Amino acid sequence: MIETEDQARAFVAERCSEEAFTALEGFGRQLLEEAEHQNLIARSTVESLWQRHVADSAQLLDYVPRETAGIWLDLGTGAGFPGIVTAIMRPDIPHILVESRKRRVEWLQRAISGAKLSNCTVLGSRLQAVDALEAAVISARAFAPLKELISLSARFSTERTTWLLPKGRSAAQERDELDSPQRAMFHVKQSLTSSDAAILVGKGRPKVRSRA
DSSP: OOOSHHHHHHHHHTTSOHHHHHHHHHHHHHHHHHTTTSOOSOGGGGGGHIIIIIHHHHGGGGGSOTTOOSEEEEESOTTTTTHHHHHHHOTTSOEEEEOOOHHHHHHHHHHHHHTTOSSEEEEOSOGGGSOOOOEEEEEESSSSOHHHHHHHHGGGOOTTOEEEEEESTTHHHHHHTSOHHHHHHEEEEEOSSOTTOEEEEEESOOOOOOOO
16 A cells, blocks of 8 residues: 555656656645645645655556557546546557636646646536547546446447546445446456555446437
């Protein structure tokens, strides 16, 4: 379990290049400066930024095979987690970040510019208005309850799509509330950054009932 900032930094450093680690440090400084002007992260997590946010995002990469090709779609990116972190650490994967809040979109654009990311773009839109695309990876951190998230985002998935959905204590319960075919798609993995958190890792394209 990652319990300190030093452990978190070491965990991340093992999983990326020196260039990427330097970019993450810059992103962290930029975020803390911006957090003085808007509520990007909880005040209680400022002193544990690397553990609670950076390493928490970086651990998702352990479920993304090196040969993964295609778009990483991050839903409700907010302050940039996990999307900015994973885009920095995996420059070979194009990232699309979806965020509807105007000030967050502006912040994400500045963060992308600051990190000099050529593999990352922001869509300032509600997810319902985003044109359909095929994503190799779909991630969402505290975006919506699982049933709703699947209903909104299934159209972006294929049989090869990897789903990475960090959750709190409700992870297993939310999975168990799905119908049988959807439930079978997801496995509950323990978070490395909190004993009270888990990650729902899934594969495939969930079948959703028409709303008509």
